[in-house]
Amino acid sequence: MSNKISETLTFECETGNYHTFCPISCVAWLYQKIEDSFFLVVGTKTCGYFLQNALGVMIFAEPRYAMAELEEGDISAQLNDYEELKRLCLQIKKDRNPSVIIWIGTCTTEIIKMDLEGMAPKLENELGIPIVVARANGLDYAFTQGEDTVLAAMAHRCPEQILLIERKKVIQDSNIQNLFSFLSLEKKEETTNKNFEKLKKNPPLVLFGSLPSTVASQLSSELKRQSVQVSGWLPAQRYTDLPSLGDQVYVCGVNPFLSRTATTLMRRRKCKLIGAPFPIGPDGTRAWIEKICSVFGIKTEGLEKREEQIWENLKDYLNLVRGKSVFFMGDNLLEISLARFLIRCGMIVYEIGIPYLDKRYQAAELSFLQNTCKNMSIPMPRIVEKPDNYNQIQRMRELKPDLAITGMAHANPLEARGINTKWSVEFTFAQIHGFTNARDVLELVTRPLRRNNNLENLGWSNLTKKETKNEI
Amino acid sequence: MKLAYWMYAGPAHIGTLRVASSFKNVHAIMHAPLGDDYFNVMRSMLERERDFTPVTASIVDRHVLARGSQEKVVDNITRKDKEERPDLIVLTPTCTSSILQEDLQNFVDRASITSNSDVILADVNHYRVNELQAADRTLEQVVRYYLEKARRQGTLDQSITKEPSANIIGIFTLGFHNQHDCRELKRLLQDLNIKVNKVIPEGGSVKDLHDLPKAWFNLVPYREIGLMTAIYLEKNFGMPYISITPMGIVDTAECIRQIEKHVNNLVSNKKFNYEPYIDQQTRFVSQAAWFSRSIDCQNLTGKKAVVFGDATHAASITRILAREMGIRVSCTGTYCKHDAEWFKEQVQGFCDEILITDDHTKVGDMIARIEPSAIFGTQMERHIGKRLDIPCGVISSPVHIQNFPLGYRPFLGYEGTNQIADLVYNSFTLGMEDHLLEIFGGHDTKEVITKSLSTDTDLTWNHESQLELNKIPGFVRGKIKRNTEKFARQNNITNITVEIMYAAKEALSA
Numbered sequence A: 001m002s003n004k005i006s007e008t009l010t011f012e013c014e015t016g017n018y019h020t021f022c023p024i025s026c027v028a029w030l031y032q033k034i035e036d037s038f039f040l041v042v043g044t045k046t047c048g049y050f051l052q053n054a055l056g057v058m059i060f061a062e063p064r065y066a067m068a069e070l071e072e073g074d075i076s077a078q079l080n081d082y083e084e085l086k087r088l089c090l091q092i093k094k095d096r097n098p099s100v101i102i103w104i105g106t107c108t109t110e111i112i113k114m115d116l117e118g119m120a121p122k123l124e125n126e127l128g129i130p131i132v133v134a135r136a137n138g139l140d141y142a143f144t145q146g147e148d149t150v151l152a153a154m155a156h157r158c159p160e161q162i163l164l165i166e167r168k169k170v171i172q173d174s175n176i177q178n179l180f181s182f183l184s185l186e187k188k189e190e191t192t193n194k195n196f197e198k199l200k201k202n203p204p205l206v207l208f209g210s211l212p213s214t215v216a217s218q219l220s221s222e223l224k225r226q227s228v229q230v231s232g233w234l235p236a237q238r239y240t241d242l243p244s245l246g247d248q249v250y251v252c253g254v255n256p257f258l259s260r261t262a263t264t265l266m267r268r269r270k271c272k273l274i275g276a277p278f279p280i281g282p283d284g285t286r287a288w289i290e291k292i293c294s295v296f297g298i299k300t301e302g303l304e305k306r307e308e309q310i311w312e313n314l315k316d317y318l319n320l321v322r323g324k325s326v327f328f329m330g331d332n333l334l335e336i337s338l339a340r341f342l343i344r345c346g347m348i349v350y351e352i353g354i355p356y357l358d359k360r361y362q363a364a365e366l367s368f369l370q371n372t373c374k375n376m377s378i379p380m381p382r383i384v385e386k387p388d389n390y391n392q393i394q395r396m397r398e399l400k401p402d403l404a405i406t407g408m409a410h411a412n413p414l415e416a417r418g419i420n421t422k423w424s425v426e427f428t429f430a431q432i433h434g435f436t437n438a439r440d441v442l443e444l445v446t447r448p449l450r451r452n453n454n455l456e457n458l459g460w461s462n463l464t465k466k467e468t469k470n471e472i
Numbered sequence B: 001m002k003l004a005y006w007m008y009a010g011p012a013h014i015g016t017l018r019v020a021s022s023f024k025n026v027h028a029i030m031h032a033p034l035g036d037d038y039f040n041v042m043r044s045m046l047e048r049e050r051d052f053t054p055v056t057a058s059i060v061d062r063h064v065l066a067r068g069s070q071e072k073v074v075d076n077i078t079r080k081d082k083e084e085r086p087d088l089i090v091l092t093p094t095c096t097s098s099i100l101q102e103d104l105q106n107f108v109d110r111a112s113i114t115s116n117s118d119v120i121l122a123d124v125n126h127y128r129v130n131e132l133q134a135a136d137r138t139l140e141q142v143v144r145y146y147l148e149k150a151r152r153q154g155t156l157d158q159s160i161t162k163e164p165s166a167n168i169i170g171i172f173t174l175g176f177h178n179q180h181d182c183r184e185l186k187r188l189l190q191d192l193n194i195k196v197n198k199v200i201p202e203g204g205s206v207k208d209l210h211d212l213p214k215a216w217f218n219l220v221p222y223r224e225i226g227l228m229t230a231i232y233l234e235k236n237f238g239m240p241y242i243s244i245t246p247m248g249i250v251d252t253a254e255c256i257r258q259i260e261k262h263v264n265n266l267v268s269n270k271k272f273n274y275e276p277y278i279d280q281q282t283r284f285v286s287q288a289a290w291f292s293r294s295i296d297c298q299n300l301t302g303k304k305a306v307v308f309g310d311a312t313h314a315a316s317i318t319r320i321l322a323r324e325m326g327i328r329v330s331c332t333g334t335y336c337k338h339d340a341e342w343f344k345e346q347v348q349g350f351c352d353e354i355l356i357t358d359d360h361t362k363v364g365d366m367i368a369r370i371e372p373s374a375i376f377g378t379q380m381e382r383h384i385g386k387r388l389d390i391p392c393g394v395i396s397s398p399v400h401i402q403n404f405p406l407g408y409r410p411f412l413g414y415e416g417t418n419q420i421a422d423l424v425y426n427s428f429t430l431g432m433e434d435h436l437l438e439i440f441g442g443h444d445t446k447e448v449i450t451k452s453l454s455t456d457t458d459l460t461w462n463h464e465s466q467l468e469l470n471k472i473p474g475f476v477r478g479k480i481k482r483n484t485e486k487f488a489r490q491n492n493i494t495n496i497t498v499e500i501m502y503a504a505k506e507a508l509s510a
């Protein structure tokens, strides 16, 4: 490695010929998160085939999702879209009785200009079930951005916040909380009493981003330790529990791919956005909490020590990753945050591929990345938006990274060529947020490295027959 | 519009991609939005492919929607031509391109002027054909393209090989046990002293396709793909084909007899007689004939079974169960609706009912109504079986990764009969064992002795933490509970809260 460290981040943009999941895949985790929802994907066999195979065994568990499969008659407008959708939604209502039906628009509905947004309110009236429309198609978005479109659509459905009532509730809630922590852990008595004073001052804070409920409550309780009360989540466990929004409400994102949701919350619901790095890795989690506290004028307590403690606990994994190099091919928009965390862990990141980069929404994360690089004396990685997988593979051939974080389409071929890989999708499904889960991220990252330690010296790392000049 | 949860056969472009990527050095370019290259994931995961799947996309995005693909498709073709130097590039339309109505043929024509590779547009319409039909068509299209090209260039040599030889048509990627079947077919032909001229598409080179007519006959092992090609070759080159699937003892023998007939039509001096071979294999090499006489199989007599799958496998397995093992097939069915007539004819007299549908709920209802002792179907039927507590042997696509075994598991030929006998027998005995255990008081391992450290008296979980604990997936809950309690004891805590749970996780995972 050269000693010269570039000071600024450089951004490149390639052809966009890369592999990723279609954004309709968000159905897979959102239907599980929002327990009373039903997702109806209005698309073709192509969409259905993708979901069926990507969801794997989930498909056999009677999921709360289905395809409204468009047939030739629908395309040539021989059939009436409204009547067709009504028929299907009636059946869904009869069979499942959900609290909300979410229509996922696809490429086909875009191309034939099916007016889902126009039909939804009419049908909603007729059926008596809210119908939310999200256009999560492959023409416009990549993978996790699907969740962004759904949450942005849901933001419109959150009730208007009425400040007075809300405030009273916060106080009541905190009383209850106080009571509980008093009962459970006596040592805490003093601090909680102090917290109680502060809690009154914390304006409503809504966090957005879909996380497994355990992770969501971990983050909430992290904030509670700093006496910040979370007043709601978008999405909540149930559609009927969507949080109240309004111009007094502060919002903060937990995932890097939620820029449309953030924009909607700011522009349409007049919320105040707290721009922070994302709570991925102990460094990110601390920065995230600090930023929220600073906005509320709260001095954090014991946060530094807590972060240190977590790093201490990660020691065995850090020894494994230190000095190793990583190449992110890019497909899920978590890349910047993950790269920043891995650099802090002592890894060298060659390239951060990313489908789409909203420099405003990710501003705090980007400057955090920059600082981390400086502090660790590690060269700035190149950030490649809309990467070209073919070119990336050529670059990897030169760089020979210790680890490629990549989609499943490339994983096995790269492994056969002696390059360790970690499937990128796992990061979207694993629990990676907050202090508690930092270890899980490293568990994933080190898995191929640990596997190699076991298989070392067997002498068959390269398992391809002949190497044509175009391949690695 | 149709409410659909699950489909048996995929969209058309998957069929085209399967054929294209089975050939050596053929590259497919999909005209598709970002995200439709999921085929690459499937191939890489299910087939555990070591090489990059030769499929890329010419991406349809907003710009394309507004202004058309313009130079994009042509550029992508010429770029691939330079990068990979494939023999053939197949431009593959998807559901999206089916409705965009761009003149893809025009792009192909323009691209083929500048590129060294041959370029063709796959002739498949998303709304008219499914994966299997598309595969069948694409294979025929590629074969036709190269044979006509050879004819035009005058390089087509129509003489047949000196020794008897055959083409095997229809072995391809992501096909159910296709690789193993192919090996078994080659072995069978070798035993019969017949050379394998070409195997297509798997591992074949398009440059060699003009040699196809050299074979004495074509063997089409699966109904779903290859028939169109065989019929084309018959019409244009007078090549006979055999489309009897050599699955099961009776049909394998029948297939061999057909081969004998075709071969003897062409030889003049000596006549081939395969009867002794069939006899030897049936009685001593394959264990299946002996198995059906054995006591084991006697116990299966009259047991009820249900069969469902693609036309080839469902028909063959039905006949094997009924004819070779004396099992009662209460219902058999296929999702290949386009081939319903053939299917009905094949299973006539071997079953009580026939079900032609691609709606898995109909199949599920049928199984629930019949309550068979065993099911032979696809992965979907396996899951239906799980729910109803009925064992299921998987005999057809669609399948999961466990149906791409590393070990040798053909369904065709004489070794295939052994494999099928095992599969059938294991499915039934599993079911019977389970049943017996139930009658005699259940599995003794059902009550797992918990290795819990706690006596459950000195610690209390508050309401929240109990809720939290219940949210944790069942299979790790016990462990989390134990660890948390251990941590609590070490720290002299008696009341377990959510905070304590997290603290325990952090402390113990360190």
Ligand code: SF4
Residues within 6 Å of the ligand: A022, A023, A024, A043, A044, A046, A047, A048, A050, A105, A106, A107, A108, A136, A137, A138, A139, B033, B034, B035, B036, B095, B096
């Ligand atoms: S990219 Fe478009 S057509 Fe393909 S699965 Fe996604 S929404 Fe459906």
